[in-house]
Amino acid sequence: MEPDALAAPSLVDLTVARLSREILSGRPGPGEKLVEEQITRRYGISRAPLREALRLLAQRGLVEHVPRRGVRVATLSERDVRELYDLRDVLERHVVRTALPATPDGLADLRVALGAMAEAATAGDRLSVAEAHREFHVAVVALAGNRQLTAAYAATLEKIQLYMAVNLRREAETVHAPDGVDRHARLLDAVAGGDPAGVLAVLDGHGARSYLA
Template structure:
């Protein structure tokens, strides 16, 4: 029978490693050494391995046979394919949701969090809010199977998006520009017009910036 571990401990370790990955403290391709991580967190191997297993499900780490665990790496082709999938799934979600009554509370909340994080210069929080924003777009469809298909795609893109947010922050004099693009997309969806919403998806900058 598998040993049980305190969910809070596994969750805490998972959050800490995830934060290091998305903040760039752990680089793509970098090996995660169990001995170092257990010493750092003061835990045994079992909860660490469970946390790494869950991070693997999120697409942030890769388990390599006989070579341990490393931070996930996405090739340019991987990223292009994932963005293509994301575009198709989001377009389908909008086509299902509009025209029709939709609840925009989650979308608005994610946008507000993205705005606050950008103003504070908190790239990790901005990435999390960006993730929630795109999940909220797909959730508007009310289509459970579509959301299940979409979640692993957006999770695998988080690492790429985090890196792009850092590049964007360094390149732009106004860190709120990324928020402005998503605000325009929000307004297009809020209009209830599927033509405007689909045009908003195309123009909000999926490939140029963090998406």
């Protein structure tokens, strides 16, 4: 087996993780066809685990099956993107109004996510920075203790990251990752302060239509 090949314990889980990471990095990009033969050869797997992985990724909205044309990376219309951002904003504001003051465990989760973000920024890994941003915001929403709300919010952010993936290289040239760390540190301070109005003010300045910034 080639060094690049995937192996047990779970080919499906590993394939989902690796392929989703590639998609969220912007390679392959939205609308690009995923050729099974190429992927199975590159990953060193058979078609059965790949097809199951593609089915699971379709459930998450990262890929879509097109009749008689195979599978491609999902695309989002401008309306889709606006609606996703609106949903994100509604869920965040609901949590801020109901989940504060945060528990010590909840604040600890936020600090772990912020630490991961800082490490990724230092390493210059834009994809890991974006993933850490997502994990931080999910941890904020998890403060409400509502598992269904948290799952819906996490799925919303992943789709937004899919939309933003095409801009990762441009972001790397124009945005300084440490700036994002500082903004999230201010958000953590506001959450720790337990003031809903203060948290909402930080979120408003966080960028209502910018996920990676």
